[in-house]
Amino acid sequence: MAGMKKLMIIGGGAAGLAAAVAATDALRAHGVRVGADGGADAVEVTVCEADERVGRSILATGNGRCNFSNARVDAGLYRNAEFVGAALAQLRAQGGHADGCEEPGREKAVRSTDAALPVHAACPDPVHAFFAGLGLVWREEGEGRLYPLANKAASVLDVLRAGARDAGARELCGCEAVHIDPPSHVGDRFHVRFAGGAVRHAEAVIVATGGRTARGLLPEGFEATEPRPVLGPLRTDSRLVKALNNIRVRCAISLMSPDGDAKAREEGEVLFRDYGVSGIAVFNLSRFAEAGDMLRIDLLPRMDAPMLEQLLLERRSRLFARAGSCTGDDVLRGMVLPAVGRGVLKAAGLRAEGPFGKRDAAPLAAALKGLALEVRGVGEPQQCQVRRGGFAVEAFDPRSCASRTMPGLHVVGEALDVDAPCGGYNLHWAWASGMLAGRAAAERLMKEAVDHA
Numbered sequence: 147m148a149g150m151k152k153l154m155i156i157g158g159g160a161a162g163l164a165a166a167v168a169a170t171d172a173l174r175a176h177g178v179r180v181g182a183d184g185g186a187d188a189v190e191v192t193v194c195e196a197d198e199r200v201g202r203s204i205l206a207t208g209n210g211r212c213n214f215s216n217a218r219v220d221a222g223l224y225r226n227a228e229f230v231g232a233a234l235a236q237l238r239a240q241g242g243h244a245d246g247c248e249e250p251g252r253e254k255a256v257r258s259t260d261a262a263l264p265v266h267a268a269c270p271d272p273v274h275a276f277f278a279g280l281g282l283v284w285r286e287e288g289e290g291r292l293y294p295l296a297n298k299a300a301s302v303l304d305v306l307r308a309g310a311r312d313a314g315a316r317e318l319c320g321c322e323a324v325h326i327d328p329p330s331h332v333g334d335r336f337h338v339r340f341a342g343g344a345v346r347h348a349e350a351v352i353v354a355t356g357g358r359t360a361r362g363l364l365p366e367g368f369e370a371t372e373p374r375p376v377l378g379p380l381r382t383d384s385r386l387v388k389a390l391n392n393i394r395v396r397c398a399i400s401l402m403s404p405d406g407d408a409k410a411r412e413e414g415e416v417l418f419r420d421y422g423v424s425g426i427a428v429f430n431l432s433r434f435a436e437a438g439d440m441l442r443i444d445l446l447p448r449m450d451a452p453m454l455e456q457l458l459l460e461r462r463s464r465l466f467a468r469a470g471s472c473t474g475d476d477v478l479r480g481m482v483l484p485a486v487g488r489g490v491l492k493a494a495g496l497r498a499e500g501p502f503g504k505r506d507a508a509p510l511a512a513a514l515k516g517l518a519l520e521v522r523g524v525g526e527p528q529q530c531q532v533r534r535g536g537f538a539v540e541a542f543d544p545r546s547c548a549s550r551t552m553p554g555l556h557v558v559g560e561a562l563d564v565d566a567p568c569g570g571y572n573l574h575w576a577w578a579s580g581m582l583a584g585r586a587a588a589e590r591l592m593k594e595a596v597d598h599a
Contacts, residue, residue: 150182151591152190154338154348155584156323156363158200160573161559162354163306164580165587166193167280169352170313172588180314189591191315194338194346196322196355201303203356207531207573212299215273215577216570217290224566225433225534230575232544237578240585242275273577280305291570326351328365328552336554349594350554350587354580357533357560364537365552371535371563376433377572378530379424382441382519386489390418393485394425398447401431401521402440410434413447422525430567433534435521443517445482445490455511462502474498474506482514490514532572536563546586547579554590556583 153169155162170180170191179188193200204212221231269275274292277284282305283295294301307317321344327337335347353363361370394417401409414427423441431441446454458477465472475498478487488498494513496506524530537557541550547562549555558579566572 150186150188150190151350151594152192152335152348153350153352153587153591154336154346155191155193155352155354156326156338157354157356157559157561158193158195158197158317158319159203159354159356159559160201160576161356161561161580161583162193162195162352163201163204163303163310164276164577165352165354165556165558165584166191166310166315167306167313168276168581168584169588170310170315170584172585173592174313176592178588178592181316189588191310192346192348193310193315193317194321194323194340195317195319196341198319200317200319201307204303204306205299207299208293210299211293211297212302213291213293213568213570213573214277214284214302215271215292215574217286217292219271219273219571219574223571224564224575226539226562226564229539229542229544230564233547233582234578236545237272237582240272240582242269242272242279273574273581276577276581277302277305280309289569323355323363324360325362326353326365326555328555350556350591352556352558352580352583352587353561354558354576354583355561357536359536359561364555364557367551368541368549369538371538373533373535375524375527375530375532376534376565377429377532377568378432378527379419379525380422380428380432380435380441381522381525382422383522384421386493386517386519387418387422388420390485390489391420393418393483395443395445395483395486397427398444399423399427399431400442400444401435402442404438404440409439416443419525422522423519424525424529426568429531432524432530433565433567437521437523439521441519441521443519445486445514445517451511451515454514455507458507458510459504462504462507472502473500474502474510477502477510490517493517531568532560532565534563534565536561539563545582547583548586554587556587558583 155165173180173189182190221227221234224230269278284292285295286292322341323338324341325339335349336351338346357373394415396415398413400411410431412427412430415425417424461477462472465476474491474496490513491498494509539562547556547558559576
């Protein structure tokens with residue numbers, strides 16, 4: 147190689163660390179030394195992190211447990227699904243880690259439905275093979291969610307940092323990049339400006355700064371959508387939910403536009419809060435929710451409205467036969483929690499302690515099948531797991547996450563306009579896009595070195 151080349155990775159979160167490991171592995175696999183002390187023909191790989199340490203975002207995921215991937219990743223679940231599908235297809239064509247479990251004769255613990263007994267098997271997914279090669283052991287929980295066997299996010303961060311460090315990458319913390327100047331001519335480098343005035347240079351740059359990436363970080367010409375927090379609770383009309391604060395229900399919940407068009411539907415647990423609703427089902431709907439939309443909560447999703455109305459009438463008849471009277475509270479006792487029942491009765495325009503007549507069955511059934519809440523916005527932004535928005539994917543090649551117009555510049559992870567529901571999918575995208583960019587950047591640097599030799 148003709149002189150030391152430099153790869154700068156801006157951001158030491160999930161995508162940035164995956165890029166560092168993938169790049170250093172690719173370089174070493176081709177006999178290229180990594181690190182500033184590797185000599186003139188080496189490649190220097192540096193992870194620049196604005197925080198005082200790398201990986202803080204990883205440690206916060208999954209309440210500290212890190213749902214780092216999913217056993218059944220589907221590109222169709224992602225925003226900009228076609229782009230993501232092409233990227234994941236490229237990664238599958240490449241394979242996983244150089245030391246991954248697809249290597250003949252090697253086995254790695256990949257999943258277990260029993261938390262105490264990991265199972266050893268092949269890793270068909272390249273992201274899973276990547277982590278198996280780094281030594282991570284994990285288990286599979288409900289809906290395909292993958293968690294480290296140690297049940298701590300630190301296990302994921304530890305293997306990533308060790309993998310990058312052992313391959314020669316270095317961490318540079320407390321360095322906030324504020325703008326990237328593109329090369330001014332053929333053979334020039336990128337000039338990365340940092341808060342405080344420092345300028346560093348690199349032949350290739352990977353932007354992995356997450357959902358809060360400032361539009362001004364990239365050179366001019368890249369379209370971006372202002373990121374907004376999603377995968378979090380929703381603030382709603384609070385007149386009904388205040389009395390239900392901290393109550394959980396299993397239900398189906400639909401998101402409707404102001405015109406009544408269905409936007410999305412989820413089933414699962416909903417947690418009422420004094421400001422609105424929370425829970426994984428709500429988190430997933432928050433990706434599509436806008437102020438003015440309506441949430442409709444179906445408390446009995448396995449029963450249609452006519453069947454439910456008939457059930458309410460039958461319950462009323464039995465109660466009258468037994469006690470000689472029946473109130474709204476009486477007819478819902480044993481069907482839903484008392485506080486939820488009173489909320490539903492209020493929504494139906496009925497009195498909890500008043501007599502329940504035959505004509506009341508229809509409005510009560512309707513309220514049980516479609517408890518309506520108007521969306522006012524995001525409930526608690528700090529609880530949101532990702533941000534929707536970022537740089538438009540059309541400007542980047544999905545096979546490498548490289549700019550189509552500015553060779554050597556890559557944007558990965560949440561900095562791109564890609565997001566997905568809960569379940570490990572967003573971290574999976576961070577690892578996958580980081581791996582693609584790291585490998586592509588390494589390949590470019592090696593090719594440039596040969597061309598200039």
